Amino acid sequence: MSAARSPKVPSKAPRKADARTVSGRAALPLDRMALLAHQLRTPLSTINALAQGLMRRADRLSPHDIQAKADKIWRASLRLDELIEMILSYTRASAGGIMLNPSEFNPSELIRRVCREQGGQEPTRPFHLDIKDLPGIIVGDPILLEQAFVIVVSNAMKYSRPEQPIDVTVHRTDGMVRITVRDRGIGIPERDLPFVMQPFFRGQNVKKLPGTGLGLSLAWYILKLHGGDLEVESREKRGTKITLIVPETNTTGLSYSI
Secondary structure, three states: OEEEOOOOOOOOOOHHHHHHHHHHHHHHHHHHHHHHHHHHHHHHHHHHHHHHHHHHHHHHOOHHHHHHHHHHHHHHHHHHHHHHHHHHHHHHHHOOOOOOOOEEEOHHHHHHHHHHHHHOOOOOOOEEEEOOOOOOOEEEOHHHHHHHHHHHHHHHHHOOOOOOOEEEEEEEEOOEEEEEEEOOOOOOOHHHHHHOOOOOOOOHHHOOOOOOOOHHHHHHHHHHHOOOEEEEEEEOOOEEEEEEEEEOEOOOOOOOOO
């Protein structure tokens, strides 16, 4: 698998393209706002259409139909909540407003809970966990680390078919815990790998799929705050393997910008 370990900046454009580059930089904030607005509008439109359908035809719908529509509304609301939380977290990270609140916690409970809750959205999705190498207790911010793990697991689900399994494995080396999430989905084109942890970057093969391009950059930021890291290995059409690297003991609260 090809790998990406930290955000990189694209190489400079040829000199003859300088004018277009300057113009592109000026337009970038508007492009990002348009992307976020579009991503927010999609679940809102789904909720709106389904709610109107329920109001107009409630007396003619069977309990099964009502349940099916309610389920779609629930899933759209989850997506909307996820997007809003992602945007708020990115805004705090950009302003240096995310601070660690370290405490002792059981990482096995965190991983099992996230897999159970995420798997509940796709009941037929197989999850294979091999986490026996986890320490019983680690020190870190459990809320932030759970957010990073949720981002990685939800990406694995989003970019693979519901029947394809997701593997979660753990290894310990030199005081570091390596939590690896592997899917068998669409993978990442090799040319896109150096940039996948840049905010708002989206690979060429996911342009038509929902997403903001903020998830991996936020997960990387959270792990860096802990003195850890995020590694990405992938092959297009073969799947992706993302490893969250977390110190067993961390109270540093390192400063990073996203």
